[in-house]
Amino acid sequence: MDRWKQARDILIVVNIFVLLLAFVVSQNRDFYINLEALARYSDLITEGYRRTIWLSLVALVVSLTFSAVLFFMTISKYDALNYLYIAFTQIMLGVPLMVHIIVLYFFLTSAIGIRDPIIGGTLILSLYMSCYFAKTFEGAYNDISPQQFKMMHILQLPKSVCIKKIILPQMIKATLPTLTTHFALLVKSTALLSLISVPEFTQYINLFNSRTLDFVTGYVILAIGYLTITIPLSFFAYWLNRKVGD
Amino acid sequence: MDIIINNFIKSFGKEKALNIQQLNLENIRTLAIVGPSGGGKSTLLKIIGTIEQADSGSLKLNNKEIVGLSEYKDYLKGVGYVFQHDNLFPNLTVMENITIHLIHTYKMAKIEAYTLAEKWLLKVGILEHKDKKLHQLSGGQAQRVAIVRALISGAHLLLLDEPTSALDPELAYEVMKTLIELKQEADIIIVTHELNFARKFADYYIFIEQGHVLSHGPIEQLFSCTDTRISTFVEKITFK
Numbered sequence: 001m002d003r004w005k006q007a008r009d010i011l012i013v014v015n016i017f018v019l020l021l022a023f024v025v026s027q028n029r030d031f032y033i034n035l036e037a038l039a040r041y042s043d044l045i046t047e048g049y050r051r052t053i054w055l056s057l058v059a060l061v062v063s064l065t066f067s068a069v070l071f072f073m074t075i076s077k078y079d080a081l082n083y084l085y086i087a088f089t090q091i092m093l094g095v096p097l098m099v100h101i102i103v104l105y106f107f108l109t110s111a112i113g114i115r116d117p118i119i120g121g122t123l124i125l126s127l128y129m130s131c132y133f134a135k136t137f138e139g140a141y142n143d144i145s146p147q148q149f150k151m152m153h154i155l156q157l158p159k160s161v162c163i164k165k166i167i168l169p170q171m172i173k174a175t176l177p178t179l180t181t182h183f184a185l186l187v188k189s190t191a192l193l194s195l196i197s198v199p200e201f202t203q204y205i206n207l208f209n210s211r212t213l214d215f216v217t218g219y220v221i222l223a224i225g226y227l228t229i230t231i232p233l234s235f236f237a238y239w240l241n242r243k244v245g246d
Numbered sequence: 247m248d249i250i251i252n253n254f255i256k257s258f259g260k261e262k263a264l265n266i267q268q269l270n271l272e273n274i275r276t277l278a279i280v281g282p283s284g285g286g287k288s289t290l291l292k293i294i295g296t297i298e299q300a301d302s303g304s305l306k307l308n309n310k311e312i313v314g315l316s317e318y319k320d321y322l323k324g325v326g327y328v329f330q331h332d333n334l335f336p337n338l339t340v341m342e343n344i345t346i347h348l349i350h351t352y353k354m355a356k357i358e359a360y361t362l363a364e365k366w367l368l369k370v371g372i373l374e375h376k377d378k379k380l381h382q383l384s385g386g387q388a389q390r391v392a393i394v395r396a397l398i399s400g401a402h403l404l405l406l407d408e409p410t411s412a413l414d415p416e417l418a419y420e421v422m423k424t425l426i427e428l429k430q431e432a433d434i435i436i437v438t439h440e441l442n443f444a445r446k447f448a449d450y451y452i453f454i455e456q457g458h459v460l461s462h463g464p465i466e467q468l469f470s471c472t473d474t475r476i477s478t479f480v481e482k483i484t485f486k
Contacts, residue, residue, distance in 0.1 A: 148332060161350045165338070170337050
């Protein structure tokens, strides 16, 4: 019975969106999808989509690595590392990513000899996202009760055992759903890398737009493309949330 | 156990949490630390358990100096500790919680550790819960698991920091019963507000208020003490 109710609710929501879309389309005479152009440039669009997925996966790995370093800075007994973490995350999260991409790419990454926009852009995006990941790790770590740390001391457990058997499993359980949501944010954020000509989905759609001059089709495909990645991720996060909550 | 304390001071900021000039206790089996909240009882227990460090003075437990102790490993191998709550690691099962230190600190073979754990769980009547995690246990069961873990490694000293205060009376009774059954396993120091339980359980008491030891003696003396401050406290706690 519950499943029927759920299916009915989903159907209602889908209908609302279809109606809303139909209303918007009916009110805009210029709205139409150029299927012929889509067919002609399907390779270009697929290539952009594929590149965004790759870029996102690489940025995910790099940002998780950075975030692990940042996280260890927060729990370090050295105050200097704690302050460095605070300063870094404040600066990174206090400025829009778009500004970081432009400023850091044209000044900082160039200063350290990175000329390739793909490497520079991925690095900047990873640094930015690593702050979100590190904050999530920090929250999960702080949620472990102080009593547990005292107990690890009393039981004289080796540090590696504490991390592997007690701290990490609790942190992973607490952070997985949020990390999945952050990953969806990371995927969307790759679009901003088109500002420095990183070849990814948005950049390829810009190319499609300039060749066909059919902006509406281009941007609708762009929206659908990102949704095909972010919606499954949202469902995955929802499923994980329920799974780890059990 | 023998406890000898001299010029012992522990401060938190400018506040002296403990200031004990002299205390000599000899041949005690079960010691109850009692007194009003915030008086320094738990702090004293934490110092004995090396969770907190004293500022100065001397505290000798069975001739072992605790103040300024830098190498805990051997000392802590003989000590078990049970907090008020949050004793167990929530991601581990009861069995894993009980054997984690046997395997990783005492380097016992897993099969040997599990066999020993099963014996202990059977002894305290919770063997059927061995594969459960913390959220599947009642508060009383969790505390009994914590007591087993504290004793299983052969600890000769068990430190109990208000082990029943977070439990409702029925569950607290389960834990107290277990403690009485296991009393002979080790010397015990318990911080508690359950004076009726302390009367049955302990053989000696120290009364701490505002960081000072106001009185100490065999447990029965606590209930016939003429000091107004102590007798008022006992009356309030036991509803006399």
